[in-house]
Amino acid sequence: MEFVQKLLRRVLLAVFSLFVIVTITFFLMNLIPGDPFMSEKATPEIRAELRAKYGLDQPIYVQYVRYLKGLVHGDMGNSYILQKGRAIASIVTESFAVSMKLGIRALLVAVFLGIPIGCIAGLWKGKVIDGFVRVFSAIGISVPGYVIAATLMLILSVQFGLLPISYNKPGGSVMPIIVLAMYPTCYLIRLTRASILEVLNQDYLRTERSKGMSEFIVIFVHALKNSLIPIVTYLGPLTASVLTGGFVAESVFNVPGLGRYFVTAVQNRDYTLIMGTTIFYAALIIFMNLVCDVLYQIVDPRIKIN
């Protein structure tokens, strides 16, 4: 019962956070100079007409109230520029479906490669394999996604013709997945390695060993479980960010996902789309953090939700 109550409180808090985010984004967005209707060919009269048509000529608080009203009724408006005339809700859901499909696979790659490799590096600390893993993960973390994407494209597509560049061709999802998974995989490797090293020095493991417990159980049941806590913390926001796609991977490989809108919507002052993507991303992060908190309790019963 106490758990349900606390969960409810967290949900209410989440709704409040979302409201704050909507408000801040709305006003910040309107502070950027320019409007969605900037072009060489548009005359001032036409721009004024367009502003009037979309109600952008009204005072900012009127626009804000109108937007909130729409939002409460589930209406996020239509895109002004990037997909002119299409409803934001359908743009976001359609492109999120694509990003999520890629994101889940990238996440699986990151988790199933990152955690085991991190463990190995930690257990064989100072050995050749550890050195190799550390160099690899350092490169993966520090090389920007754009370079990785361009290098992959150059080698695998242009030079050897092994993989198609565009996402919509068979096999086209391989490179975006690699680009998306690269950073989180390497980050997870380092995180797991550090975490394992810390846990291995704990007294209770020495106690277990001295009691004659097998090394396998000591490491894979007790050490690993306890070293997962910082990883779970990281997995929440990671999931949210990987699922919503990456700007680089999506624009380079032509993926019709959500990721690129975070940048292009702002560049084009596509107000309704800026709001739509921000709200969606914020909601996803808040939700993932909630899920993480629940997961904590399973991993470590000492942590209570709140």
Added chain:
Amino acid sequence: MKKKLISLILCLALAVTAFAACGKKADDTSSSGTEGTTETTTDTAETTEATAEKISFAVTGGGEDAMDVNPQSSGTLLGLSACRHLYEGLYKLDKDGNISLAQAASAETSDDGLTWTFTLRDDITWSDGQAVTAEDFTYGWQYLVDFSGDYSSLLEMIKEAKAVDEKTIEVTLAYPCAYLPSVLAFPSAYPARKDYVEQYGDAYATDPEKSVYNGAYEMTSWTHQESVVMTAREDYYDYANITAGEITWDLMTETSTMLASYKSGDIIYSDSYPDAEAASLTEDLGYASGYNNYCAMFNVSESGPDVLKDVKVRKALSLAIDRQRIADIRGIDDELAYTYSPSGLYNSAGEDFIDTVTPWYDVDAYEANCEEAKALLKEAGYEGGKGFPALNYIVGNEDRKTIAEAVIGDWKDVLGIDTITVEIVDGFFAQRSSKDYDIAYFGWFMDYVDISNMLYTMVSGVSDSGFSNADYDAAYEAATSSPDEATQWENYAKCEAILAEEVPVAPILHSTNSYLFNKAEYDGLVYYCGNYYFGYVTKK
């Protein structure tokens, strides 16, 4: 350092191949799959040449944001080009890039040039089978005016347009506009189906099922952000001459992706490519007259700085620009500007307009121009740049900032003016049109090939420079209202002369358009004012 970088990339490549192993199966099928299809296309093209089998290919011209296929709202080169495939006006671009009759079978002009009567072809239909009627055109034009898009004032020469019967349109003009065919061939002047526009409102033409098409192609699918597929319509009256059966428009935003896709053979045309690669692509690049200008615009309006109200200062600033150096910086073979209008605007005798006007200055005599500029500045009271007030020079992006900085560099070196600063501003166009600047970038890309389209931009009340000159307006009006070519050209030349005298803008360059096109294997691309048409593309 370089070695380190290479080894780093190699390390990455190794790591990546390890990763990619899981995806190997997919690659094998994909690559053989693609090859397979290309081969079949080649085979059929070779064996059935006599029966003119249609070919399929993919192209790119930009991303989803530029793919606006509502002809009345579209304003991007990609959107307009796509519209030219899906819809058709009374006139169209033909195989040779000329304007010729399309949905209209005939056009008759009254003696005073004010009344045009168009008779539609009998064999034109929309993609849902309905006949294209005169009313579809008059409705489309009204929709354009009501829509308030970039081109809402395109048809301002039309006083009244009437659908006399199903197949006849009578157009009354405000002035005899000899270039009307060029205007009517522009996508904004295409017909629109009232029932679709009214049913879908702002969402009209945002998905294949939300529009009908009267052009050579219909849209068969639109995977948003990914690609648009167009298929040639068998009931299009000129279907027999259309050689491209299916065109896939990949929606790409990154120029490096466009180039890589072009190089790997996925696409045969790309509207853009990374500028830095131009030198290595000479085999693949096509060039076309850009029909544009690239200028530095002076704010000569009331709100502009006093120093720029002195024509001597403006002239000095214009003369001191080293246009050759700027062309070298851009490195894409621009023409150096010595008039406001670009080259390539021919009359019926085949003369180029800019050859018939007096050049503003001798563009090749830069040193002499510099001397004249210094003298003018001295006369204006700012000898050696002394006492020249601080001015800002606004631009909209990084590329234009590079050019603007080169320009102020000349002003500093030649004239000693070091008080002008360049600034990239957000909301550039809005700021320029509200005349909140001293000097600004200005560039105009013509919509159709007629001098009026370029000179219109300096008419009083239109120009962002705040330039307002009764003689200019009178000459412009005399030109556009005359049906006689000689009178038109005489007056257009007068407009140029007034601009040369007043220098509200300093023309710098006329840029050449370039694009990637697989010339080795394909032929028949039609390119016009930055718009492209693939319907007549054939395989060599």
